[in-house]
Amino acid sequence: MVRKLRQQFRDQARAPLGAGVEKFQRALLLAPFGIWFLFFIVAPMAVLLIMSFSHRTELGETQIAFEWTAYRTLLNPLYGKVLFTTLLFAAANTVVTLLAAYPFSYFMYRCKPSARLWVITLILVPFWTSFLVRILAFVDVLRLHPFGFDWIYKAPGILSAMVYNYLPFAVLPIFASMEKIHYSLIEAAKDLGAGRVQVLTRILWPLTRSGVSVAALFVFVPSLGEFLIPELVGGGNYFLLGSFLQNQFLTARNWPLGAATIMIVVIGTLIVLPLFNGVAKAKGAAT
Amino acid sequence: MTPSVNPISSSPGASGLSLQRLRKVYQSGDSISGVQEVSLEVPAGEGFSLLGPSGCGKTTTLRMIGGFEKPDAGRIHLDSKDITDLPSQYRDIRTVFQRYALFPHLSVFENVVFGLRMQKKPEFEIKKQAAIFIDLLEIGKLANRNVAQLSGGEQQRVALARALITGPKILLLDEPLSALDLKLRERMQLELLALRRKLGMTFIFVTHDQTEAMVLSDRIGVMNAGLLEQVGSPEEIYTQPKSRFVASFIGQANFMGPEQLRNLRASGTRTPDLATGAEWMIRPENLKVRKLDATLSAGSVGLPGRLLEMAYLGQNRLLKVVDATDRQHLISLPGSELPAVTQNDEILISWKVDEAWSVHGS
Numbered sequence: 001m002v003r004k005l006r007q008q009f010r011d012q013a014r015a016p017l018g019a020g021v022e023k024f025q026r027a028l029l030l031a032p033f034g035i036w037f038l039f040f041i042v043a044p045m046a047v048l049l050i051m052s053f054s055h056r057t058e059l060g061e062t063q064i065a066f067e068w069t070a071y072r073t074l075l076n077p078l079y080g081k082v083l084f085t086t087l088l089f090a091a092a093n094t095v096v097t098l099l100a101a102y103p104f105s106y107f108m109y110r111c112k113p114s115a116r117l118w119v120i121t122l123i124l125v126p127f128w129t130s131f132l133v134r135i136l137a138f139v140d141v142l143r144l145h146p147f148g149f150d151w152i153y154k155a156p157g158i159l160s161a162m163v164y165n166y167l168p169f170a171v172l173p174i175f176a177s178m179e180k181i182h183y184s185l186i187e188a189a190k191d192l193g194a195g196r197v198q199v200l201t202r203i204l205w206p207l208t209r210s211g212v213s214v215a216a217l218f219v220f221v222p223s224l225g226e227f228l229i230p231e232l233v234g235g236g237n238y239f240l241l242g243s244f245l246q247n248q249f250l251t252a253r254n255w256p257l258g259a260a261t262i263m264i265v266v267i268g269t270l271i272v273l274p275l276f277n278g279v280a281k282a283k284g285a286a287t
Numbered sequence: 288m289t290p291s292v293n294p295i296s297s298s299p300g301a302s303g304l305s306l307q308r309l310r311k312v313y314q315s316g317d318s319i320s321g322v323q324e325v326s327l328e329v330p331a332g333e334g335f336s337l338l339g340p341s342g343c344g345k346t347t348t349l350r351m352i353g354g355f356e357k358p359d360a361g362r363i364h365l366d367s368k369d370i371t372d373l374p375s376q377y378r379d380i381r382t383v384f385q386r387y388a389l390f391p392h393l394s395v396f397e398n399v400v401f402g403l404r405m406q407k408k409p410e411f412e413i414k415k416q417a418a419i420f421i422d423l424l425e426i427g428k429l430a431n432r433n434v435a436q437l438s439g440g441e442q443q444r445v446a447l448a449r450a451l452i453t454g455p456k457i458l459l460l461d462e463p464l465s466a467l468d469l470k471l472r473e474r475m476q477l478e479l480l481a482l483r484r485k486l487g488m489t490f491i492f493v494t495h496d497q498t499e500a501m502v503l504s505d506r507i508g509v510m511n512a513g514l515l516e517q518v519g520s521p522e523e524i525y526t527q528p529k530s531r532f533v534a535s536f537i538g539q540a541n542f543m544g545p546e547q548l549r550n551l552r553a554s555g556t557r558t559p560d561l562a563t564g565a566e567w568m569i570r571p572e573n574l575k576v577r578k579l580d581a582t583l584s585a586g587s588v589g590l591p592g593r594l595l596e597m598a599y600l601g602q603n604r605l606l607k608v609v610d611a612t613d614r615q616h617l618i619s620l621p622g623s624e625l626p627a628v629t630q631n632d633e634i635l636i637s638w639k640v641d642e643a644w645s646v647h648g649s
Binding site: 182184185187188189190191192193194195198202203206207 | 353354355374375376381382384385386388390391392401402405406449450453
């Protein structure tokens with residue numbers, strides 16, 4: 001669906017404006033985004049790329065050079081384990097968040113429009129507080145052993161904090177795709193004999209799949225770099241990519257190693273993303 | 288080929304739909320809408336229209352029949368079986384929704400056979416039934432298309448096929464033609480009528496368009512403010528409206544109250560007395576224009592007035608006349624007839640006493 005959006009953007013950009021002057025105007029319109037992209041995406045990535053090949057002195061200073069030391073260090077299985085644990089947490093977070101977000105979105109979909117506004121407000125209001133404060137509060141909630149679970153400093157605790165934090169990012173795209181389904185479609189399906197399960201599998205799911213793909217992306221990618229939640233809720237029991245990076249840059253002062261890790265994750269994401277698009281597209285075409 | 292949808296019972300009365308004191312009220316703030324009370328019998332095979340302005344409760348009534356709303360009170364029987372508490376899918380009643388509600392992710396064929404798939408019918412039977420109904424609705428060329436590529440008229444055919452394939456006894460159609468443009472609407476009206484005649488099954492329409500109701504149905508139920516004001520054939524409803532509301536909702540109507548009648552001129556014949564609170568209703572085509580000093584024929588009465596406007600519409604000519612009490616009247620003359628009057632002339636509107644119909648209400 002990212003590809004679809006991109007196509008849409010391209011089509012809009014191609015809209016007939018005329019020639020000459022309009023071409024310049026179009027360039028002018030796109031300029032702010034171009035500049036933003038250059039300064040906040042391209043430039044930092046370039047800096048990281050250079051840094052990842054740089055040399056770290058004994059004192060932890062970074063000297064520009066061209067060496068593979070950082071990448072060679074990453075071949076150590078220890079780092080692979082960090083990456084694997086991170087992927088595991090991110091995947092678990094994505095699955096659980098989507099499982100929670102889908103029925104929640106349906107609930108919102110079935111709300112009257114006036115009530116919907118309240119529900120959206122309720123899930124967005126916590127975001128007006130600082131992330132740090134929210135996580136610390138969540139730790140306090142876990143300390144109370146809610147529902148008799150002792151999850152503090154444990155994997156389920158980290159996961160529940162992540163789900164709590166990422167839920168709105170999944171609810172909003174799923175709800176956006178659900179909102180477009182006129183309720184008469186569901187009534188028609190029921191009238192024609194579809195039970196609850198069939199309404200879900202034959203009507204709702206096929207029509208919201210693109211929203212779920214976007215939601216999965218919105219949850220999975222940022223949770224790869226999550227470091228505050230594993231630190232504060234996990235109590236350092238789980239060493240994830242985010243913590244590792246924070247460590248390399250701020251504590252161990254091994255910037256080349258941190259930069260190389262980021263390069264690997266970014267390249268990995270860039271490889272996986274089009275595959276993800278391809279799956280969504282193939283599924284879309286199949287229907 | 289006539290598909291074997293459902294053999295209609297030939298004995299009327301025993302089979303059909305019966306609504307008994309149905310009630311479904313929505314309250315928001317101090318405005319109350321929905322259905323106050325509706326009782327109705329629709330014999331099998333009839334084409335029936337619920338007609339009324341928006342918010343009169345006609346859609347709510349239809350949704351209760353279809354099984355999408357639970358009535359607050361009252362019972363619904365189909366062929367003497369109580370179906371009030373049955374979910375929509377277990378009633379032998381299918382609905383064609385206002386905007387057709389086709390499944391956008393499925394092909395035309397898959398839309399049509401959706402009901403059979405839900406019933407887990409074997410593939411050969413699905414194919415057989417689909418062929419019959421795709422043929423009946425003439426949508427063979429569209430079978431493999433995406434529903435998004437269909438025009439409004441084509442969507443309606445697909446929606447009809449999808450509903451009919453499950454073999455219902457009654458088809459409910461919620462504003463079936465409102466999504467179409469005028470030309471197509473007129474064509475689809477006749478096609479729907481032909482389809483209903485061919486299948487011989489009960490069609491219940493909801494519409495706010497009186498022409499549509501008159502073309503499509505054997506009987507019309509006019510609804511207003513949650514109540515069924517009158518049920519009757521299109522002709523009964525037009526010529527003998529039970530209330531002032533029905534008279535003015537169906538076609539154009541002129542009303543003459545006691546105040547207007549004070550200025551009435553009659554030659555020999557006298558208008559029968561009006562009951563208190565009642566008014567005479569005269570259709571525009573039953574009014575004639577005379578010179579102010581013209582002699583009225585026997586059985587006719589006349590009311591003096593001034594000609595405000597005159598417009599030629601081809602088939603007919605519309606005249607607007609204001610009487611001494613400032614009430615305006617609409618007169619429709621055949622287009623070929625040119626009255627010897629001009630604007631602002633003082634004239635006489637006349638009508639035959641037996642073409643006036645007495646109505647009550649506001």
